[in-house]
Amino acid sequence: MMHLRIVYGVKIMPIQTSPVRAAVIGLGWPGMQHLKGYIADARAEVVAVCDLDETHAQHIAAEHKIPHVYTNHLEMLEARHIDAVSVCLPNFLHAPMTIDALNAGKHVLCEKPPACSAAEAQAMADAASQNGKTLMYALVQRFGGNTQRLKQLIDAGELGDVYFGKAGYVRRRGIPIGKEGWFVDKARAGGGALIDIGVHALDCVWWLMGSPKPVEIMGAAYSHFGHLVPDNVKYDVDDATFAQIHFQNGATIVLETTWALNLPGDNYIKVAGTKAGASLSPFTLYIEENGKEVDKPLDAPAINSFDEEVKHFVECLVEGKVPISSAEQGVILMQMLDGIYASAAKGSSVHIQT
Ligand SMILES: NC(=O)c1ccc[n+]([C@@H]2O[C@H](COP(=O)([O-])OP(=O)(O)OC[C@H]3O[C@@H](n4cnc5c(N)ncnc54)[C@H](O)[C@@H]3O)[C@@H](O)[C@H]2O)c1
Structure with a gap:
């Protein structure tokens, strides 16, 4: 056919x-x-x-x-x-x-x-x-049960205009090395924690928010834990990166991602709109009813995201x-990662055009 x-x-x-x-x-x-x-x-x-x-x-x-x-x-x-x-x-x-x-x-x-x-x-x-x-x-x-359900709620207008997103993929200790040390070699990985796991968190919250166009980025990147990898492994990547991204539609995303940080590990995605907010874990809708703050548990079928x-x-x-998750979206996602690294290197915000 x-x-x-x-x-x-x-x-x-x-x-x-x-x-x-x-x-x-x-x-x-x-x-x-x-x-x-x-x-x-x-x-x-x-x-x-x-x-x-x-x-x-x-x-x-x-x-x-x-x-x-x-x-x-x-x-x-x-x-x-x-x-x-x-x-x-x-x-x-x-x-x-x-x-x-x-x-x-x-x-x-x-x-x-x-x-x-x-x-x-x-x-x-x-x-x-x-x-x-x-x-x-x-x-x-993007393909997790909770993410798919939340996307439906956002697209149906249940949260109103979504203008703030917060995403974290934070490991207290968890630096991958990979075959022949490629994960921690900038030339072969393109970066460290941000490009490896931060990309998951950023992409997910950005997609939930409707994939707005990024315009300005402020980033900070740190590399303090190279001593945790064997001496013969080249280590020239970030192990902690933090960023704030502003979008053409006025929305903001705040991102934190680390392979190693002296704080407890964390993994979260939160979005807030004019009518309600939501978190993926715990999977909850945050609303106001009759002048009261109400936390409503949400559910979604358990599915294998892969x-x-x-x-x-x-x-x-x-x-x-x-x-x-199209080829075109991949370009914008990489522009945001490039922008975060460029801002971190420069020490001031960078403007980007998509
Ligand atoms: N989606 C996820 O949750 C997730 C999890 C882990 C890794 N990844 C991504 O998947 C990719 C692979 O990661 P990995 O941990 O499997 O890496 P890896 O170093 O284990 O390599 C994967 C395989 O590729 C093979 N390989 C390497 N070069 C090859 C070549 N030229 N031709 C044929 N085979 C070759 C290796 O022998 C190995 O078996 C990375 O981009 C990583 O970011 C995604």
């Missing part, structure tokens, strides 16, 4: 028949979540895996009855039996591998962060558009929809 791709309401080209024949590049923990997500979706099948570690890739392929195993992504991309690729690789490989896949005519679901910089994310968006392929970012927090994320990607391909 032929499906049509719809961009901003305009049908422009055929997109993808089902089952979508998917491949996963990079079989670490996130790669395995993508793989399980495709397996859980009847409209998709996993036809290939690719990892530098051939023994691991062979093992995963045997366990899940996946017919093709590659150790070289370019060889894999030549295969005509692959429609879509999940890029689950270290950050510095997101842009080149995604662009290779798009140029080879594959749709791409790329792990977070979108890239190491907004310039890379723009090149990825350009490659998607030039090749007429879908590029979606795996921003998994399965939901992959399901959305597959659905976008077979139903011709634009992903909620």
Whole structure:
């Protein structure tokens, strides 16, 4: 059956028949979540895996009855039996591998962060558009049950005009190092706590607030915990970053994110509007009723957010929809991260144009 791709309401080209024949590049923990997500979706099948570690890739392929195993992504991309690729690789490989896949005519679901910089994310968006392929970012927090429910409430106007968001992903101690220390090497990760986990918190609160256009950013970044990684590991990234972002519509986001901080760990998303406010955890609506402050517990079905994320990607391909975490949104998200780092380096606020 032929499906049509719809961009901003305009049908422009055929997109993808089902089952979508998917491949996963990079079989670490996130790669395995993508793989399980495709397996859980009847409209998709996993036809290939690719990892530098051939023994691991062979093992995963045997366990899940996946017919093709590659150790070289370019060889894999030549295969005509692959429609879509999940890029689950270290950050510095997101842009080149995604662009290779798009140029080879594959749709791409790329792990977070979108890239190491907004310039890379723009090149990825350009490659998607030039090749007429879908590029979606795996921003998994958007796909949690509570997040989806809160987004429905906000879009239905239950909170009024949402003008303030507060997001935190704070670890007291929790510096990832990764294979060959890539997580803590700026050249390969693009940054530290902010680009690794702050990106989840910022993206989630920004999306809930309707993805407004950022105009001015004040950021501060610190690196005080390099002594926690082995001596032979290069450590030149932020382990604590704080920011305030102002948007064209007048809204503000305050963000805190750390891999190491001498305070208790915390993980929260809060939004406030003219009619009500809400928090994801505890999942609560904060309102005023008859002049009294009332905290109303909210609920949402327990769902596997990774399965939901992959399901959305597959659905976008077979139903011709634009992903909620689109290539264009990836560029703006990276502009905000670049802006926070630029402001922190400069010691004053920076203005950005999206
Ligand atoms: N969404 C989430 O919750 C989440 C969680 C962890 C990591 N991530 C993201 O996922 C990505 C991967 O993280 P990770 O922790 O799995 O990293 P990792 O260092 O464990 O690497 C993942 C896999 O990629 C393989 N690999 C590396 N270079 C390759 C190449 N050139 N070709 C083929 N395979 C190659 C490695 O052998 C490894 O098995 C990162 O961008 C990270 O930010 C997301």
